[in-house]
Amino acid sequence: MAKILVTGGAGYIGSHTCVELLNAGHEVIVFDNLSNSSEEALRRVQKLTNKSLVFVQGDIRNQSELDLVFQDHKIDAVIHFAGLKAVGESQQIPLTYFDHNITGSIQLIKAMEKASVFTLVFSSSATVYGEHSSSPYKEDFPLSMPNNNYGYTKLVIEQMLEKAAQADVRWSIALLRYFNPVGAHKSGEIGEDPQGTPNNLMPYVTQVAVGRREKLSIFGHDYPTKDGTCERDFIHVVDLAKAHVFAVINRLKQTGCRAWNIGTGMPISVLQIKETFEKVNGVEIPTIFVERRAGDLAAFYADATRAEQELGWKPQYSLEDMLADSWNWQKQNPNGYN
Ligand code: NAD
Ligand code: UFG
Numbered sequence: 001m002a003k004i005l006v007t008g009g010a011g012y013i014g015s016h017t018c019v020e021l022l023n024a025g026h027e028v029i030v031f032d033n034l035s036n037s038s039e040e041a042l043r044r045v046q047k048l049t050n051k052s053l054v055f056v057q058g059d060i061r062n063q064s065e066l067d068l069v070f071q072d073h074k075i076d077a078v079i080h081f082a083g084l085k086a087v088g089e090s091q092q093i094p095l096t097y098f099d100h101n102i103t104g105s106i107q108l109i110k111a112m113e114k115a116s117v118f119t120l121v122f123s124s125s126a127t128v129y130g131e132h133s134s135s136p137y138k139e140d141f142p143l144s145m146p147n148n149n150y151g152y153t154k155l156v157i158e159q160m161l162e163k164a165a166q167a168d169v170r171w172s173i174a175l176l177r178y179f180n181p182v183g184a185h186k187s188g189e190i191g192e193d194p195q196g197t198p199n200n201l202m203p204y205v206t207q208v209a210v211g212r213r214e215k216l217s218i219f220g221h222d223y224p225t226k227d228g229t230c231e232r233d234f235i236h237v238v239d240l241a242k243a244h245v246f247a248v249i250n251r252l253k254q255t256g257c258r259a260w261n262i263g264t265g266m267p268i269s270v271l272q273i274k275e276t277f278e279k280v281n282g283v284e285i286p287t288i289f290v291e292r293r294a295g296d297l298a299a300f301y302a303d304a305t306r307a308e309q310e311l312g313w314k315p316q317y318s319l320e321d322m323l324a325d326s327w328n329w330q331k332q333n334p335n336g337y338n
Contacts, residue, residue, distance in 0.1 A: 191329030
């Protein structure tokens with residue numbers, strides 16, 4: 001069993017990953033500045049698992065705060081979630097995104113080197129493939145410049161980590177390229193709690209369902225897809241969380257830098273999300289079709305076979321589970337953690 005530092009562990013994916021790590025018997029230290037999360041999520045993680053974790057409030061851009069964590073705890077591996085993730089906001093305040101995501105990651109890598117901790121799992125995104133290939137995306141496809149500053153930070157960090165691993169063979173790094181995480185823990189105790197107007201489809205749908213928003217706007221219905229709306233690869237957040245546990249185990253045994261797609265490999269359309277949500281949960285989602293959203297690709301889904309072959313990880317949850325669990329969380333927590 002390992003002692004794992006989880007940066008951004010109070011957030012959506014981080015909190016679900018803490019549950020899976022604790023359930024698998026690992027020790028967890030969360031490092032988070034709570035800029036987009038609540039300590040309540042961590043209280044619930046401990047309640048759900050009946051295990052305790054250590055929480056340190058701090059910022060990954062602060063080298064001395066990080067150094068202290070590595071001095072106080074004998075860390076075996078790091079899972080790095082901390083960062084900013086809103087695509088639209090990244091276009092308004094690029095330097096803030098570069099600072100949190102890129103500078104923050106450099107500070108973390110430096111603190112790890114100082115403490116001789118060389119095992120890292122990084123939250124990357126399928127956005128690093130850019131727009132020049134087509135689905136299903138494989139890990140060895142060429143990467144290209146994403147069309148937004150958030151995606152750019154993920155590409156830069158991936159490349160930095162590759163180069164660090166080339167220069168020093170002690171590094172063992174997993175780049176997990178997530179497709180579209182949705183869903184929540186079965187208990188409904190933890191889930192996605194975006195601040196302000198949601199950028200992503202799923203929280204928008206659940207907020208319409210719970211009455212916080214009037215209707216869903218579907219961006220574009222003239223795409224070259226089966227029903228004219230965009231297709232994405234939705235992955236249950238608990239499956240995604242489990243992929244991190246598999247990745248840590250793999251990286252503690254091997255060195256080098258390796259990328260894995262984390263998705264189901266199944267294209268699901270936006271309209272299919274709305275209709276299946278209504279069917280599974282018995283709730284109507286008033287919807288209008290509007291113009292396409294700038295920057296959206298028609299279809300974006302993974303070839304997820306490498307993760308199965310090399311990590312032994314395979315998604316377990318169906319689309320129906322994803323939609324039922326998202327709704328269960330939102331229904332029980334109409335205002336998120338507030
Ligand atoms: P989230 O915002 O819920 O979690 C991120 C956490 O990091 C939050 O708890 C926030 O408080 C913390 N944080 C932000 N800046 C920090 C800093 N400077 N120092 C310390 N803590 C800081 O987001 P999430 O959806 O859980 O995403 C986790 C990671 O996965 C992010 O790196 C994100 O870019 C990546 N990712 C997310 C998605 C998605 O759709 N949710 C898709 C691909 C990749
Ligand atoms: N959509 C709507 N209405 C909404 C919100 C979204 O129709 O209110 C549609 C979008 O147009 C898109 C699909 O739902 O076709 C999914 O959109 P999301 O914003 O939920 O997700 P994206 O696929 O655009 O974004 C995801 C991740 C980002 C990542 C990006 C890379 O959330 O982190 O993929 O393409 F950068």
